[in-house]
Amino acid sequence: MYAQMVQSTGKGVKTRAEMTEEEARFQDRIDAGEKIEPRDWMPEGYRKTLIRQIGQHAHSEIVGQLPEGNWITRAPTLERKAILLAKVQDEAGHGLYLYCAAETLGVSRDELTQDLLSGRMKYSSIFNYPTLTWADMGAVGWLVDGAAIMNQVPLQRTSYGPYSRAMIRICKEESFHQRQGYDIMMKMAKGTPEQKRMAQDALNRFWYPSLMMFGPSDADSVHSAQSMAWKIKINTNDELRQKFVDQTVPQAELLGLTIPDPELKWNEARGHHDFSQPDWSEFFAVIQGDGPCNSERMEARRKAWDDGAWVREGLMAHAAKKAARKVAAE
Ligand code: BYC
Numbered sequence: 001m002y003a004q005m006v007q008s009t010g011k012g013v014k015t016r017a018e019m020t021e022e023e024a025r026f027q028d029r030i031d032a033g034e035k036i037e038p039r040d041w042m043p044e045g046y047r048k049t050l051i052r053q054i055g056q057h058a059h060s061e062i063v064g065q066l067p068e069g070n071w072i073t074r075a076p077t078l079e080r081k082a083i084l085l086a087k088v089q090d091e092a093g094h095g096l097y098l099y100c101a102a103e104t105l106g107v108s109r110d111e112l113t114q115d116l117l118s119g120r121m122k123y124s125s126i127f128n129y130p131t132l133t134w135a136d137m138g139a140v141g142w143l144v145d146g147a148a149i150m151n152q153v154p155l156q157r158t159s160y161g162p163y164s165r166a167m168i169r170i171c172k173e174e175s176f177h178q179r180q181g182y183d184i185m186m187k188m189a190k191g192t193p194e195q196k197r198m199a200q201d202a203l204n205r206f207w208y209p210s211l212m213m214f215g216p217s218d219a220d221s222v223h224s225a226q227s228m229a230w231k232i233k234i235n236t237n238d239e240l241r242q243k244f245v246d247q248t249v250p251q252a253e254l255l256g257l258t259i260p261d262p263e264l265k266w267n268e269a270r271g272h273h274d275f276s277q278p279d280w281s282e283f284f285a286v287i288q289g290d291g292p293c294n295s296e297r298m299e300a301r302r303k304a305w306d307d308g309a310w311v312r313e314g315l316m317a318h319a320a321k322k323a324a325r326k327v328a329a330e
Contacts, residue, residue, distance in 0.1 A: 013229045030231050035161040038104040046230050049223065050160050051105050052121070053232060055112045058098035060124035063297050065091045067131040068140060076134060083180050084137065090173045097169060101162040110312075117302055125283060128291030129209050135188050135195070139202035141181015143210040143248070149174045150244045151214060154234035182251065189255040196256075203252065204260045208278040214241040216280065245275050 016024060023043055029036065036042055065088050072088065075081035099109045115121040126144050131137065152174060156167045188199035215221055215237040227233040235243075245264075252259050263276045285291065289298075 013226050027229075030159050030229075034159075035164060036159050037161045045226070046232070047105050049227055049230070049232055050163065051102055051107050051112075053223075053227070054098055054102040054105075054163055055107070055115070056122050056124075058095045058102060058112065059116045059121060060127065061091045061095035061098060063123045063127045063301065064144075066297055066300055067127055067129070067293075068137060070131055071134060071137050074134070075137075080184070087141070087177050087180060090177065094166075094170045094173070097166040098163075101160075101166045104162045113301075113305060117298070117305060119289065119298075122287055123297075124213060125286045125291065126209050126213050127297060128286050128293045129205070130293055132205075133198050133202065135184070135198035135202035136206070138181050138184030138188055138199060139206040141177055141179075142185050142251070143181070143203075143206050144213070145174055145177040145181055146248060147210045147213045147244050149178055150240050150247070154240075157231075157234055159231035185255055185257075189257055199255070200257050203257050207260050208282075211241055211244070211275075211278045212283045212286075214238075214244065216283065217277065220280070242272055245273050249273055 014023065016027075019027065022041060026036075026041065026043060026046070036046075068084060068088050068091075072081060072084055075084050099112065102112060103109060112121065116123065126147075131140065149171060152167055152171050156164055156171060158164045158167065185199055185202075188195045190196075215224075218224060218236045218238045221237050224233060224236050228236070249259060249264065261276045263274060265274055266272075267274045286294070289295075
């Protein structure tokens with residue numbers, strides 16, 4: 001049954017006339033800005049969409065530890081190592097809050113993990129790109145966490161209570177992550193010519209993959225219309241991408257680095273920057289499993305699951321023993 005639930009919900013949004021009475025009452029609650037809580041009635045599509053989005057988000061936090069974990073043993077100073085360790089640990093915590101939020105919708109963490117491992121569920125495209133130099137730790141913090149914050153700040157107002165509350169806590173920690181990334185970029189960009197070259201190279205490689213984090217263009221987004229009607233999503237993918245570009249351009253200027261887009265320029269009439277779209281064929285290839293690091297990332301997750309089997313078995317045996325003792329005592 002759960003396998004069916006993971007399938008995408010379509011683009012069509014029901015009109016009032018097409019809604020059942022229950023659905024219309026639910027939509028009224030959403031429109032009035034009420035939070036939906038786990039025991040409340042909700043349309044099956046709302047539940048499915050939340051499980052898909054929260055589950056993918058949780059997987060992203062966990063898989064997101066891998067490219068940064070890659071640099072913990074090679075951080076240039078003790079201080080940088082301690083900061084990076086703390087950040088990577090935070091990501092584990094974010095994954096846990098999000099798995100817990102998804103569990104309130106009636107799906108277990110084990111089921112979500114199985115769906116990730118079988119390829120039925122996704123994680124963010126960004127983590128399928130390699131982190132080749134220390135400057136990449138700066139670019140990831142600055143751009144990847146920057147994009148994550150841009151997406152997640154509005155999600156603090158998402159309509160599902162447990163998700164909204166998880167996002168509030170996560171956003172506080174993400175701000176520190178973005179600052180530490182920008183601080184690394186600042187050091188590198190103002191350092192030796194070789195360090196500046198590394199910082200520019202990291203920006204060159206992470207710019208377009210960061211723009212892809214917001215999802216396909218609004219015209220190609222399958223879920224946005226319904227998710228926005230249910231206030232699961234607050235903004236469209238293109239709106240957030242534009243905000244991210246507008247916010248990041250002056251930050252790059254301050255670093256003295258060049259965003260790798262010859263078309264990038266301020267458009268006075270629009271009050272926004274014009275910019276080139278990422279290569280969307282690359283994005284779709286990456287989310288279908290064909291990115292530079294997809295197989296490496298999935299292999300790491302599979303290994304972690306297999307290596308953890310003895311812990312799960314031990315916990316189950318302990319729980320069974322406890323239950324048997326309780327029955328015997330009654
Ligand atoms: N990567 O209809 P659309 C982080 C999929 S990391 C992979 O627009 P939706 C962090 C999408 O799932 C950031 N897949 O979808 C951690 C759908 O496929 P399915 C994690 C993507 O859901 C550690 C299809 O494309 N943040 O925080 O309305 C260190 C069509 O897309 C991506 C979140 O997950 C992608 N980039 O909008 C540092 C935030 N984009 O499911 C940082 C919560 C789209 O039908 N999620 N797809 O098979 C969201 O806000 C939304 O899910 C998205 C996509 C904006 C990502």
